[in-house]
Amino acid sequence: MAIVTVPVLSRSERNAMAMQAAGTERPATIHDIAAICGVAASTVSRALSTPDRVNIRTRARIEAAAAELNYTPNSQAKALSSGRTGAVGVLVPDITNPFYFDLIRGTQLQLKAAGYTQLLVDTEESDEVEASSMEQLRKSADGIIVTASRLSDEALLAAAAKIPIVTINRDVAGVPAVVIDTPSATSQALDHLISLGHTRIAYMAGPLTSQSSTLRWNALAAAAEDRGVEVRRLGPFAPKTQSGAAAADAAVHSGVSACIAFNDLIAIGMLQRLRERGIRVPEDMSVVGCDDIFGADFCNPPLTTMASPIEEAGRVSVSMLLAQLNPLAGGGSRSRSLMPTHLTVRGSTGPVPPAV
Amino acid sequence: MAIVTVPVLSRSERNAMAMQAAGTERPATIHDIAAICGVAASTVSRALSTPDRVNIRTRARIEAAAAELNYTPNSQAKALSSGRTGAVGVLVPDITNPFYFDLIRGTQLQLKAAGYTQLLVDTEESDEVEASSMEQLRKSADGIIVTASRLSDEALLAAAAKIPIVTINRDVAGVPAVVIDTPSATSQALDHLISLGHTRIAYMAGPLTSQSSTLRWNALAAAAEDRGVEVRRLGPFAPKTQSGAAAADAAVHSGVSACIAFNDLIAIGMLQRLRERGIRVPEDMSVVGCDDIFGADFCNPPLTTMASPIEEAGRVSVSMLLAQLNPLAGGGSRSRSLMPTHLTVRGSTGPVPPAV
DNA sequence: CAATCCATGACAACCGATTGCCAAATGTTG
DNA sequence: CAACATTTGGCAATCGGTTGTCATGGATTG
Structure with missing residues (x-):
């Protein structure tokens, strides 16, 4: 039996066959461009990424061919060889x-x-x-x-x-x-509540592992001590509207007249629960949220919250x-960036209810 | 001047140097594993992806080494060679x-x-x-x-x-x-409104290029004709709460007593605008949304909407x-999947206002 | 014990780019 | 016109895997 030598196909030949078989266009590579322009693939690579290293006329031809073939680099291959x-x-x-x-x-x-x-x-x-x-x-x-x-x-x-x-x-x-500098906004929120007459205030804490929650609490506690009002910490509560019910109940039970929630989700959940329980906001209870998320402006009542440039x-x-x-x-890259926040007052905060 | 031959470094040697220089650990590759186990890199590749093609004992050694080195495959390289x-x-x-x-x-x-x-x-x-x-x-x-x-x-x-x-x-x-079968839900919504006495109803359309909006309108128009009520199409409106103001004004101007919005964003925006204008929902105007998105349950009033299993x-x-x-x-893969929807009635719909 | 088969694992090409190195081509200068 | 500097562009290795092909060896079988 004679030894039959199967002709070895070049890459492009195989690709051409595959195209024919599948009937599907194959994305162009730098090799295709190189073949068209009669240059090496490396030259194409340079022309497209380091234009200065290539003759302007060669570059023009390569760019034309690239546009012609609708070439876009393969990001995988790029990543593999460049490390980026x-x-x-x-x-x-x-x-x-x-x-x-x-x-x-x-x-x-x-x-x-x-x-x-x-x-x-x-x-x-x-x-x-x-x-x-x-x-x-x-x-x-x-x-x-x-x-x-x-x-x-x-x-x-x-x-x-x-x-x-x-x-x-x-x-x-x-x-x-x-x-995001919400800690400093908490003192704004506190002053807002104090100016409305509140003296018994609760902080509805977020997850224990949340540094933000801890920082807000620390800032709030410090400001409270400074102003001579009482702020107690309740929770922790998961940052979801569903946790708002528990938070609302805890707030009511603790006898405060206003609360500052770790975030708007908890605050909105509280609003819902308080409504269910027939506790009016802000007449019976004031609520402050944090972040000014989607929904904070159209919940009922609209939420007073610390707005962040998210x-x-x-x-x-x-x-x-x-x-x-x-x-x-x-320019040296800053390693720390503090985003300013401010209190946005809406309908969920009001004067302290008259003593019974 | 003598010709100095720079010794060529093997890949692993260079990597070792790089590690030393940068002081940073380099992710393990199949080559590292292969070297440790004294097998070829291809064997390692098979052991991890086609375990059956490799002796169980060899595989165990390879798996142990992989675990030891904390190996995770490089997805770029994988993608490049496999096409996936x-x-x-x-x-x-x-x-x-x-x-x-x-x-x-x-x-x-x-x-x-x-x-x-x-x-x-x-x-x-x-x-x-x-x-x-x-x-x-x-x-x-x-x-x-x-x-x-x-x-x-x-x-x-x-x-x-x-x-x-x-x-x-x-x-x-x-x-x-x-x-998502919102078109069929629109007839539910329509029946809901009709049962409340509404006969002049508007559809607040979404973007012209949105097929969903067109389908909903078609379904709604057909159902309206069937029931003998008048439904007019207003818009188009961008699917954002901001567009709700224009939508609300258009609805009021057209003299309808109820509207069905392309989606909840528009509906919620309408609620806000109507409130601003002193038009009560649902006493003066009923509003139905679509999708039951986050916020639909706590806006004011809570939105009647077509809920989708998103x-x-x-x-x-x-x-x-x-x-x-x-x-x-x-199993043949289905090429079409219809998700059921249902109307969720909340506070934004009510009886038609008595004629003036 | 010879013939056959299958499991195993090594080899090498390949995916599509990047990049260091070197040779050829070009231009500049004295 | 020769010597040199500078572009320009090709070659080939490389990234880290996958995969087709093939040689080896032991086990099974007649």
Whole structure:
């Protein structure tokens, strides 16, 4: 039997066959462009990424061919060879929390503007999911934006040593952070309530692992002591409207006339529960929320809340991260950014009820 | 001058140097595992992905080494060589629209369960962004879930020929779809309003390019004719609360006593505007929304709306897409899935106001 | 004991780019 | 016109896997 030599097909020949077989167009590669222009693939690569290293006329031909073939670089291959993925991970504890909508949109806009892709991950309020997501992203992203981290300071520092990180609402020395200054807004809220005559006030705390909640409480407690009013801490409560019922009951039971909730979700849940129980807001009880999320303006009554520039915080975090990734751009990159907040007064706060 | 030959460093040697220099641990590769176990890298690859093709004892050694080194495969490299990226793109027109929160969470959960990564893209209600995102995703994702597409039927079909697609709320022959059956709910809503005595009703339409809006209108118009009541179409209005003001004014001006809005955002915006204008809901005007989004239950008054199983729709869409990707799993994959909806009656609808 | 078969694992090509190095081509200068 | 500087562009290695092909060896079988 004669030995039959099967002709070896070149890559492009095989691709052509595959195209014919599948009837489906195959995305163009730099090799296709190189073949058309009669240059090497490496020249095409340079023409598109380091235009100065290539003759202007050659470049023009290559660019024309690229446009002709509708060429877009393969990001996987790019990532593999360059080590840069062009993606940034954004970790949020709960994707259905409206607070993160604006944040996500902020990061999305800024990342897209810089040519990056956003990898959104819902960590389900779990430190384990958060940690494993980070490990995963370490290889598939150039950097990570971590919101309201549930991890320990040590874990965050260790992670930041492996991959550029910017935190939002989580302040750890050595890790760049965007911090929304709600603590200082809490004293505004407190003064607002005091000016309405309230002296017995409750703070409806968020999760124990939330640094934001702790900071707000500390600021609030300090301000309360300063003003000589009583503020008690209740909770913790999960940051969901469903927890608002328990929070409302706890507030009523504690005998306060006003409360400041960890966030708007809890506050809105409280409004619903208080209504169910026939307790009028703000006549019988004043409620202050935090964040000014979607819904805070149209709930019943509209919520007095501490408004944060959330979308801007998202944008700033991306800028800080990108500054870390491309240190070339002049100017030392700030490692800390404090976003101002202010109290937005609506209908859920009012004068203290007259003593019975 | 003597020619100095620089010794060529092996990959691992360089990596070792890099590690030393940067002081940062480098993720393990199959080559590291292969070296430890004294086998070829390809054997390691098979041991981890096609365990049956490898001796059970060899496999055990390899798995042990992998665990030891804390090995996780590099997804870029995997994608490049296998052609599968393990990612699925999810296109939404507006990430800050609460309707998509639940949808996104549904897709996220189901994708994660199947070991896929979700690439979320906000197309900003633009068909161009949508088209270019699809082109981009074609190379970086295995499939795409497109919600409320703004593209033409032809464009969607063409895209579906290039990459597996499942649409949500967009029905195009030849493209698998999950359709939330709001059209049938509109007749429920209509009957609800008729039973309350309303005979002059308006439909506040969504974007012209929204197929959902058109289908709802068609269903509503047909049902209205059937029942012998008058329903007029107003709009179009952008699916945002801000558009609600215009919608409310248009409704008032048209002299109807009830309206059915394209979605809850418009409806909620209408509630706010009507309140501003001193028009009472539902005494002077009844309002029905659609989707039962976050906020529909706590706005003022709580919104009567057509509730959709949004999160489930997200999960189903992922299942359908994965069935397309892995046809091996038995059972013909359905190409169309209709999600049931129902009317949820709350406080924004009431009896028709007595004639003046 | 020879012939056959299957399990096993090594080899090498390949995915689509990037990038260091070097040679050829070009232009400049004395 | 020769010598040199500077562009320009090609070659080939590389990233970290996957996968087709093939050689080896032990077990099964007649």
